[in-house]
Amino acid sequence: MRYSQLIGRTQKEAPKDEVSNNARLLTRAGYIHKEMAGVYAFLPLGFRVLTKLIHIIREEMVAIGGQEVNLGSLQIPELWQKTGRWDDSVIDVWFKTHLHSGTEIGLATTHEEPLSQIMTQFISSYKDLPLYAFQFQLKFRNELRSKSGLLRTREFIMKDLYSFCKNEKELDEFYEKALHAYHRIFERAGIGKSTYLTFASGGAFSKYSHEFQTVCDAGEDTVYLNETKKIAINKEVYNAEVLNELGMAKDDFKECKAIEVGNIFKLGTKYSIPLNLYYSDSEGNKQPVVMGSYGIGPGRLLATIVETHHDENGIIWPKNLAPHKIHLIGLNLEDENTKKRVAFIYEKFETSGFDVLFDDREDITAGQKFADADLIGIPFRVTVSKRTGDKLELKLRNSETTELMDLDTLTSKMVLEHV
Amino acid sequence: MRYSQLIGRTQKEAPKDEVSNNARLLTRAGYIHKEMAGVYAFLPLGFRVLTKLIHIIREEMVAIGGQEVNLGSLQIPELWQKTGRWDDSVIDVWFKTHLHSGTEIGLATTHEEPLSQIMTQFISSYKDLPLYAFQFQLKFRNELRSKSGLLRTREFIMKDLYSFCKNEKELDEFYEKALHAYHRIFERAGIGKSTYLTFASGGAFSKYSHEFQTVCDAGEDTVYLNETKKIAINKEVYNAEVLNELGMAKDDFKECKAIEVGNIFKLGTKYSIPLNLYYSDSEGNKQPVVMGSYGIGPGRLLATIVETHHDENGIIWPKNLAPHKIHLIGLNLEDENTKKRVAFIYEKFETSGFDVLFDDREDITAGQKFADADLIGIPFRVTVSKRTGDKLELKLRNSETTELMDLDTLTSKMVLEHV
Numbered sequence: 001m002r003y004s005q006l007i008g009r010t011q012k013e014a015p016k017d018e019v020s021n022n023a024r025l026l027t028r029a030g031y032i033h034k035e036m037a038g039v040y041a042f043l044p045l046g047f048r049v050l051t052k053l054i055h056i057i058r059e060e061m062v063a064i065g066g067q068e069v070n071l072g073s074l075q076i077p078e079l080w081q082k083t084g085r086w087d088d089s090v091i092d093v094w095f096k097t098h099l100h101s102g103t104e105i106g107l108a109t110t111h112e113e114p115l116s117q118i119m120t121q122f123i124s125s126y127k128d129l130p131l132y133a134f135q136f137q138l139k140f141r142n143e144l145r146s147k148s149g150l151l152r153t154r155e156f157i158m159k160d161l162y163s164f165c166k167n168e169k170e171l172d173e174f175y176e177k178a179l180h181a182y183h184r185i186f187e188r189a190g191i192g193k194s195t196y197l198t199f200a201s202g203g204a205f206s207k208y209s210h211e212f213q214t215v216c217d218a219g220e221d222t223v224y225l226n227e228t229k230k231i232a233i234n235k236e237v238y239n240a241e242v243l244n245e246l247g248m249a250k251d252d253f254k255e256c257k258a259i260e261v262g263n264i265f266k267l268g269t270k271y272s273i274p275l276n277l278y279y280s281d282s283e284g285n286k287q288p289v290v291m292g293s294y295g296i297g298p299g300r301l302l303a304t305i306v307e308t309h310h311d312e313n314g315i316i317w318p319k320n321l322a323p324h325k326i327h328l329i330g331l332n333l334e335d336e337n338t339k340k341r342v343a344f345i346y347e348k349f350e351t352s353g354f355d356v357l358f359d360d361r362e363d364i365t366a367g368q369k370f371a372d373a374d375l376i377g378i379p380f381r382v383t384v385s386k387r388t389g390d391k392l393e394l395k396l397r398n399s400e401t402t403e404l405m406d407l408d409t410l411t412s413k414m415v416l417e418h419v
Numbered sequence: 420m421r422y423s424q425l426i427g428r429t430q431k432e433a434p435k436d437e438v439s440n441n442a443r444l445l446t447r448a449g450y451i452h453k454e455m456a457g458v459y460a461f462l463p464l465g466f467r468v469l470t471k472l473i474h475i476i477r478e479e480m481v482a483i484g485g486q487e488v489n490l491g492s493l494q495i496p497e498l499w500q501k502t503g504r505w506d507d508s509v510i511d512v513w514f515k516t517h518l519h520s521g522t523e524i525g526l527a528t529t530h531e532e533p534l535s536q537i538m539t540q541f542i543s544s545y546k547d548l549p550l551y552a553f554q555f556q557l558k559f560r561n562e563l564r565s566k567s568g569l570l571r572t573r574e575f576i577m578k579d580l581y582s583f584c585k586n587e588k589e590l591d592e593f594y595e596k597a598l599h600a601y602h603r604i605f606e607r608a609g610i611g612k613s614t615y616l617t618f619a620s621g622g623a624f625s626k627y628s629h630e631f632q633t634v635c636d637a638g639e640d641t642v643y644l645n646e647t648k649k650i651a652i653n654k655e656v657y658n659a660e661v662l663n664e665l666g667m668a669k670d671d672f673k674e675c676k677a678i679e680v681g682n683i684f685k686l687g688t689k690y691s692i693p694l695n696l697y698y699s700d701s702e703g704n705k706q707p708v709v710m711g712s713y714g715i716g717p718g719r720l721l722a723t724i725v726e727t728h729h730d731e732n733g734i735i736w737p738k739n740l741a742p743h744k745i746h747l748i749g750l751n752l753e754d755e756n757t758k759k760r761v762a763f764i765y766e767k768f769e770t771s772g773f774d775v776l777f778d779d780r781e782d783i784t785a786g787q788k789f790a791d792a793d794l795i796g797i798p799f800r801v802t803v804s805k806r807t808g809d810k811l812e813l814k815l816r817n818s819e820t821t822e823l824m825d826l827d828t829l830t831s832k833m834v835l836e837h838v
Contacts, residue, residue: 007486007541007552033537036524039491041537044552047487067426068466072458073492073557074574097516097526099573100563105455107516107526118452118460122428133426133463138492138557144519154518155493 001044001324003359006030008043010372021218022303023149025315029375031323038146038154045376046302048323050157053298054136056188057159060181064174066134066161071114073138075106079113082274093141107140112267112293115162116275123164123289126281130170134161136298148220150303151259157299163292166279171266171290178294182212182262189301190318194308195261196232198223199242205268208237213258218307221260224253232258259304267291315377316397319417324357326414327378329369331385333362342384345392345407352411373397382410420463420743422778425449427462429791440637441722442568444734448794450742457565457573464795465721467742469576472717473555475607476578479600483593485553485580490533492557494525498532501693512560526559531686531712534581535694542583542708545700549589553580555717567639569722570678576718582711585698590685590709597713601631601681608720609737613727614680615651617642618661624687627656632677637726640679643672651677678723686710734796735816738836743776745833746797748788750804752781761803764811764826771830792816801829 003009008030015034018024023040026032031046042050058068080086086106088094095107108114115133123129139158146152161178165171179197186195191214198211213223213232222235226248233242233253243249269288272278277289309316317323326349330342342360349356357378359369366385373381374397383393383402391404394413405413422428427449434453437443442459445451450465461469477487499505505525507513514526527533534552542548558577565571580597584590598616605614610633617630632642632651641654645667652661652672662668688707691697696708728735736742745768749761761779768775776797778788785804792800793816802812802821810823813832824832 004546005550007488007538007550009541011540033540035491035533035537036493036495039493041491041533042489043537044486044488047489050489067463069426069463070461070466070469072454072460072574074455074458074559076455095516097514100561114454114460118454118462119426121430121452122426127423131424131426140493142519155491 001357003357004361006044006357008033008045010375018149019147020149020151020303020307021310022151022306025306025310025375026149026303029315029377032150036154038143038152040150040153040299045323049302049317049321050298052321053189053301054157054159057185057296057298058136060185060188061132061134061159061161064132064177064181065130066132069115069133069135070137071108071111071118071135073108073140075108075114077104077106079117079275080106083113083271084274085113093143095140095142108137109139109141110293111135111137111160112162112271112291113275116271116277116289116291119164119289120275120277123277123279126166126279126287129279129289130163130165130174132161132163132174134159134294139297148218148303150299151218151307152220153299156297159296159298161294163294164277165290165292166281166287167290168268171268171292175264175266175292178264178292179210182264182294182296185296186212186214186261188320190305190321191261191301191308196223196225196230196258198232198234198258198260199237199246200234200263201236203265203267204270206266208242209263209265211260212262214261214304214308215256215258216304216307217257219257219259221258222255223258225256225258226252259300259307261301261304262294262296264294265292267293310377313371314375317377317379319379322378323376324355324378326354326356326380326382327373327376328356328358329366329373329381329383330358330360331366331369331383331387333360335386338384338386345382345384348407354411354414380414420776422776423780425463425776427452427464429794437568438566439568439570439722439726440729441570441725444725444729444794445568445722448734448796451569455573457562457571459569459572459718464742468721468736468740469717471740472608472720473576473578476604476715476717477555479604479607480551480553480578480580483551483596483600484549485551487554488534488552489554489556490527490530490537492527492559494527494533496523496525498536498694499525502532502690503693504532512562514559514561527556528558528560529712530554530556530579531581531690531710532694535690535696535708535710538583538708539694539696542696542698545585545698545706548698548708549582549584549593551580551582551593553578553713558716567637567722569718570637570639570726572718575716578715578717580713582713583696584709584711585700585706586709587687590687590711594683594685594711597683597711598629601683601713601715604715605631605633605680607739609724609740610680610720610727615642615644615649615677617651617653617677617679618656618665619653619682620655621685622687623689625685627661628682628684630679631681633680633723633727634675634677635723635726636676638676638678640677641674642677644675644677645671678719678726680720680723681713681715683713684711686712729796732790733794736796736798738798741797742795743774743797745773745775745799745801746792746795747775747777748785748792748800748802749777749779750785750788750802751806752779754805757803757805764801764803767826773830773833799833 014024272289433443691708
């Protein structure tokens with residue numbers, strides 16, 4: 001991609017009303033554009049990173065048996081009235097609207113009710129279970145405040161998986177699998193080390209739910225952390241009882257801020273009973289399906305990576321998530337030979353399968369191009385100029401040193417780096 | 420995929436309120452589930468086909484220089500007031516809702532306004548143009564009636580590309596490219612032969628827009644068709660003037676019903692002027708950006724394929740769009756040897772990279788399995804039973820004959836078929 005043709009150039013200043021690091025950096029670097037408070041457009045660079053995250057999450061969900069579906073955003077009241085969740089006092093982030101007929105409908109904040117309803121059609125016997133359905137679908141939440149950039153928005157893509165099991169044992173087994181899949185996702189997203197399995201409040205069915213909390217000052221949540229055991233406790237359930245159950249003491253934990261990047265929840269029969277989702281067991285007895293839900297917002301995950309992977313100059317993407325693999329900078333483009341050489345290198349990279357962002361701008365200083373590269377945060381910066389002669393200058397985004405090498409050496413190095 | 424574990428089994432009867440062939444067949448075959456009038460969930464089979472269509476469209480949009488973005492669904496009134504499109508009397512399919520603050524917002528029916536607004540930030544000079552942005556994003560339309568299944572829904576994914584050019588000449592050149600890309604898309608979607616470039620009403624900027632109309636009795640549009648020249652005229656502009664311009668006569672056209680599967684539109688400066696989207700030309704003069712828009716709804720496209728590719732027994736998918744490549748049927752599964760053999764064949768196909776739907780159900784008759792295979796419409800049906808011995812029985816969905824062959828012969832045949 002030639003930078004001169006890219007939709008989404010860098011900006012010197014972030015909009016004044018953006019206070020979060022993720023929104024400031026992603027806006028300045030040309031990844032996103034704020035359309036209103038809590039609603040962001042993904043520009044090409046941002047959409048590329050989002051797509052890579054979605055791909056990772058999808059792979060892990062398919063690996064544990066998830067089947068991908070896609071439900072509607074528009075919701076009829078009847079289903080939510082059955083579970084008592086239509087009322088704005090129960091779900092206070094509903095957006096509601098009307099059909100021309102006057103019928104009130106809602107914009108999905110979550111999908112337990114409609115999916116359970118669909119499953120009543122396909123689940124009747126114990127032979128039909130277990131089943132796991134997931135989707136990447138828009139959620140709408142009428143948040144009172146949206147000041148944290150992509151961390152809390154009024155509209156966002158969410159991966160939500162729902163498990164449908166015969167009994168608690170089957171649920172427990174899948175829950176454990178999902179938990180490991182979540183760890184793999186955060187590992188692959190570059191936040192494995194800073195993300196903790198966290199005890200959080202449960203519900204009627206289970207004492208606790210589990211959140212995945214990434215330690216970060218920008219987080220809205222307060223958690224108590226034990227680094228040795230790699231677990232945390234959400235402030236909401238941080239009490240003598242939970243400490244006692246874990247066989248640990250207050251001194252074992254330190255308080256810190258964290259971002260909830262995922263949560264998994266044993267729903268039990270909370271939705272299956274009111275929505276009439278039953279099956280016949282092997283003895284022919286009618287039993288309610290035992291459910292679980294498992295959520296990750298790829299947009300919030302992207303923002304969390306930016307919050308934990310940046311310096312004063314810009315974003316520092318993990319190699320597998322960067323929008324492009326190589327940021328190629330051409331300098332001294334007024335010199336015909338240099339211009340030809342960098343165009344040749346660009347072609348060479350592209351035909352070798354390296355995905356390149358090529359800063360081909362002619363009216364921009366070297367300093368500005370390097371600053372933009374730091375802001376955008378692609379791992380490998382390659383410079384071609386009069387000075388580099390028949391070599392290329394390589395600089396890693398997370399290092400200060402530069403290195404001159406020929407094209408073949410660089411190509412081999414990139415291949416070895418699994419780029 | 421084992422059919423016994425698939426979310427979305429076949430149903431004997433379609434819901435009584437479904438009158439369209441696409442909704443009846445797709446529901447009965449387990450591709451979709453109606454959530455409310457005009458809102459459908461895609462089940463795993465349906466989602467797979469939708470994904471393949473999206474992939475084709477994305478490839479063709481990237482090939483003509485499109486950059487993928489993703490805008491918000493929630494819309495602020497200000498932008499639409501500038502172009503005069505906020506009023507329900509102008510766009511009569513708006514869904515509108517409110518923030519907690521009381522501010523009225525809308526659900527996107529289309530995205531000219533917000534994208535033009537975004538582009539004001541990135542377009543200032545003639546050097547920035549042309550640019551082409553596209554997305555696959557939800558559109559919401561408060562349709563009065565939704566009786567045509569996936570052909571007209573209240574919520575749907577739409578691919579919308581917008582072109583931003585310096586002048587009419589540049590727009591015309593891109594418009595021509597987009598037109599050819601659209602032909603390729605419909606060709607790859609298996610409806611190339613029945614889809615006609617159609618003259619439709621234009622606007623202030625151009626006399627005509629172009630629709631792509633697929634001839635089909637289920638269509639809501641009436642068009643006048645010339646098969647030799649492969650063009651059509653929408654009823655709305657079928658008059659002496661257009662016939663005269665085309666140098667053709669009334670007798671050259673025959674009336675038929677058609678489904679609008681795509682449209683391309685020269686917008687000119689209709690949105691750029693009110694939204695202040697200008698650039699400086701090479702002489703430093705301020706000029707309005709000249710726009711075009713190019714839409715395809717993958718869900719409607721899917722429905723159109725079903726409407727034009729089915730018989731009385733079910734769907735007949737084009738090979739490249741079927742949810743799975745092979746429908747493998749195991750019969751006589753009470754016989755341990757046959758059960759082992761079909762499981763072996765299933766493994767063999769999967770490890771060879773053939774994507775298989777394996778009907779492994781033990782309590783279903785052969786007749787029912789064959790009927791389900793016809794309904795689901797996967798091109799290659801392979802049966803393993805006691806009777807087939809060490810051979811496999813192959814039947815194509817669009818043929819009546821069956822053929823016995825060994826696994827290697829079948830595999831080679833599939834490879835040759837580019838499956």
